[in-house]
Amino acid sequence: MYDLAGADPAVRFSPYCWRVRMALAHKGLPVETIPWRFSDKSAISFSGQGAVPVIRDGQTVLHDSWAIADYLDAQYADRPALMDGSQGRALANFARHFSQAVFAPIAFKAVILDIYNVIDEGDRPYFRQSREARVGKTLEAFAIDEDEARAQMRPALAPLRALLQEQPFLNGDAPAFADYCLFGGFMWVRGVSSKKILAEADPVHAWRERMLDLFDGLGRKAPCSGA
Amino acid sequence: MYDLAGADPAVRFSPYCWRVRMALAHKGLPVETIPWRFSDKSAISFSGQGAVPVIRDGQTVLHDSWAIADYLDAQYADRPALMDGSQGRALANFARHFSQAVFAPIAFKAVILDIYNVIDEGDRPYFRQSREARVGKTLEAFAIDEDEARAQMRPALAPLRALLQEQPFLNGDAPAFADYCLFGGFMWVRGVSSKKILAEADPVHAWRERMLDLFDGLGRKAPCSGA
Numbered sequence: 107m108y109d110l111a112g113a114d115p116a117v118r119f120s121p122y123c124w125r126v127r128m129a130l131a132h133k134g135l136p137v138e139t140i141p142w143r144f145s146d147k148s149a150i151s152f153s154g155q156g157a158v159p160v161i162r163d164g165q166t167v168l169h170d171s172w173a174i175a176d177y178l179d180a181q182y183a184d185r186p187a188l189m190d191g192s193q194g195r196a197l198a199n200f201a202r203h204f205s206q207a208v209f210a211p212i213a214f215k216a217v218i219l220d221i222y223n224v225i226d227e228g229d230r231p232y233f234r235q236s237r238e239a240r241v242g243k244t245l246e247a248f249a250i251d252e253d254e255a256r257a258q259m260r261p262a263l264a265p266l267r268a269l270l271q272e273q274p275f276l277n278g279d280a281p282a283f284a285d286y287c288l289f290g291g292f293m294w295v296r297g298v299s300s301k302k303i304l305a306e307a308d309p310v311h312a313w314r315e316r317m318l319d320l321f322d323g324l325g326r327k328a329p330c331s332g333a
Numbered sequence: 334m335y336d337l338a339g340a341d342p343a344v345r346f347s348p349y350c351w352r353v354r355m356a357l358a359h360k361g362l363p364v365e366t367i368p369w370r371f372s373d374k375s376a377i378s379f380s381g382q383g384a385v386p387v388i389r390d391g392q393t394v395l396h397d398s399w400a401i402a403d404y405l406d407a408q409y410a411d412r413p414a415l416m417d418g419s420q421g422r423a424l425a426n427f428a429r430h431f432s433q434a435v436f437a438p439i440a441f442k443a444v445i446l447d448i449y450n451v452i453d454e455g456d457r458p459y460f461r462q463s464r465e466a467r468v469g470k471t472l473e474a475f476a477i478d479e480d481e482a483r484a485q486m487r488p489a490l491a492p493l494r495a496l497l498q499e500q501p502f503l504n505g506d507a508p509a510f511a512d513y514c515l516f517g518g519f520m521w522v523r524g525v526s527s528k529k530i531l532a533e534a535d536p537v538h539a540w541r542e543r544m545l546d547l548f549d550g551l552g553r554k555a556p557c558s559g560a
Contacts, residue, residue, distance in 0.1 A: 192505040194420030200427060200496050200503065207491040264434040269427050276427065278419040 108150050108160040111141030112298070113226040116329040119297025121205075121290035123159045124325075125171040128286035131321040133178055133185045137161075144229045171290075172202065175283050188283035201276055201284035205291045208262050213295050213303065216255035218245050220299035224331055252301040259303050263310050270309045274316060281320060289317045289325070297330045335377050335387040338368030339525070340453040343556040346524025348432075348517035350386045351552075352398040355513035358548035360405055360412045364388075371456045398517075399429065402510050415510035428503055428511035432518045435489050440522050440530065443482035445472050447526035451558055479528040486530050490537050497536045501543060508547060516544045516552070524557045 109127075110120035118124070118139070130137045142149060142158050153160040153169045160169045163181070168174050175188050175198070189195040218237065222245055225233055234245060241248045250258070266288070269276065276284040292314050295303060304311040318326040336354075337347035345351070345366070357364045369376060369385050380387040380396045387396045390408070395401050402415050402425070416422040445464065449472055452460055461472060468475045477485070493515075496503065503511040519541050522530060531538040545553040 190420040191417050192507075193417040193424050193509065193511070196496075196500065196503060196505040196511070197420050197424035197427065199499065200424065200492065203492040203495040207495055265427065265430040268430040268434055269423075272426065273423065276423060278423040280419075282420065284420070284423070 107137050107139050107162075108142040108158045109139040110158050111143060111226075112224040112331075114224075114329065115141040117224060117297055117331065118328060119221070119224070119294050119330075120158060121210075121294040122157075122171040124290035124293040125283075125286045126159045126161065126174050127324065128289060128320070129171075129175050129178055129188055129283060131324055132188060132282065132286070133182050135178070135182065135185075143226050144232055145226075171287075186282075188286075190282070194277075194282070194284075197277065198283040198287055202287040204266070205288045209259075209288065209291045212250075212255060212258045212262060213291060215248060215250040216252070216301055216303055217295055217299040219249045220301070220331065224298045252303070255301060255303045256305060260305070260308075263308075267309050270313045275313070281317065285317060289314070292317070293325055293328070296325075297328070299331060334364050334366050334389075335369040335385045336366040337385050338370060338453075339451040339558075341451075341556065342368040344451060344524055344558065345555060346448070346451070346521050346557075347385060348437075348521040349384075349398040351517035351520040352510075352513045353386045353388065353401050354551065355516060355547070356398075356402050356405055356415055356510060358551055359415060359509065359513070360409050362405075362409065362412075370453050371459055372453075398514075413509075415513075417509070421504075421509070421511075424504065425510040425514055429514040431493070432515045436486075436515065436518045439477075439482060439485045439489060440518060442475060442477040443479070443528055443530055444522050444526040446476045447528070447558065451525045479530070482528060482530045483532060487532070487535075490535075494536050497540045502540070508544065512544060516541070519544070520552055520555070523552075524555070526558060 107123070107126060109118050109123045111118055118141070127137070147156045150156065150158065150160045153167050155169055157169065159171055159174065160167065161174055166177070168177055179188050187194065189198050222230060222233060238244055273279065275281040276288060295301070304314065334350070334353060336345050336350045338345055345368070354364070354366075374383045377383065377385065377387045380394050382396055384396065386398055386401065387394065388401055393404070395404055406415050414421065416425050449457060449460060465471055493503075500506065502508040503515060522528070531541065
């Protein structure tokens with residue numbers, strides 16, 4: 107699996123790669139990860155596109171975390187399901203869109219300068235130019251501080267918080283792909299930033315702690331700039 | 334089933350009752366509904382509490398739309414599932430909390446004066462007093478107009494919109510209880526108000542149209558003040 111890395115190759119911070127890392131652990135499948143940088147387009151050109159995660163499983167090459175999850179459930183159907191039936195798949199899709207439409211825009215403002223600082227020096231001009239063009243501001247003008255991030259995250263995560271007051275995981279009593287879709291976003295923040303975007307008393311914080319502990323602490327043990 | 338009614342007993346506008354009406358239709362179970370008003374606490378005291386929906390199925394009396402959905406799936410397991418397995422139940426719970434934490438607070442401001450006008454005159458003093466105490470303002474100061482409602486609803490529904498651009502129903506290819514949980518909120522608005530809280534080009538609007546058509550137009554045919 108090709109996995110986005112920082113200047114320190116041990117720091118892996120792609121939310122989409124983390125979805126797949128967690129999905130592979132859920133299936134009990136071992137994986138070798140290869141650190142990859144934004145500018146290494148040629149290293150993954152065999153996949154027919156330019157973004158990670160990219161996995162190779164025997165002769166099969168796949169990209170896109172959603173397609174990879176579908177593949178893993180189909181190819182390894184005898185192992186625990188990531189998405190159980192059509193309603194389970196719909197739940198993961200809702201969690202994915204909630205992460206992208208609600209969580210990510212706030213988190214992006216909170217960590218954009220941290221990302222800039224953690225990525226390889228060779229990636230910085232590409233990152234600054236592409237992101238400033240996208241947001242229409244300098245990175246510095248676009249960024250928000252920890253207090254503001256927490257203040258914006260609190261109301262935005264209200265439906266998730268209500269859910270997690272009733273059940274330990276998005277998927278119910280046990281975690282599965284819906285949880286990994288959202289957790290990928292939290293690992294992205296944790297990989298690059300020491301900002302605390304959740305209050306410690308928040309039920310979402312308690313869920314994140316449970317997620318960090320899964321699979322023998324896969325998330326918690328991962329080298330990061332955060333806490 | 335005891336079902337919240339307006340001054341016109343044909344107008345039924347409880348979001349929780351609509352969840353159950355749709356759930357019963359999904360199961361193919363016939364139902365007789367009994368109009369109920371906020372002040373008729375004694376009529377449902379046999380259920381041990383004071384809110385609708387209340388259903389009686391043979392010797393069984395139940396209240397709370399969520400408990401009723403669980404009962405229907407357990408009691409009528411041979412009929413189409415409302416919540417398919419633990420992940421299907423988690424999806425419905427996420428949809429329920431999304432409806433309550435994201436949709437309802439905006440919708441409530443949009444329709445609060447419409448509700449006041451549609452309910453039975455005898456219910457109005459109770460409604461005004463209890464709601465003004467809850468929101469800390471007069472109903473008139475709390476209310477928002479149609480344009481403001483649509484402006485607030487647009488970004489709030491972003492994750493739902495993204496999901497419904499990929500699949501026709503929250504539950505996937507076919508509707509089930511997650512859809513009914515959210516649709517109940519739209520039937521509440523439609524029952525009492527002519528405000529259009531969605532743009533016609535919004536994929537959420539197209540989903541609402543599909544929902545109104547289900548079960549031979551159960552929602553669309555229901556007497557209402559809306560459109």
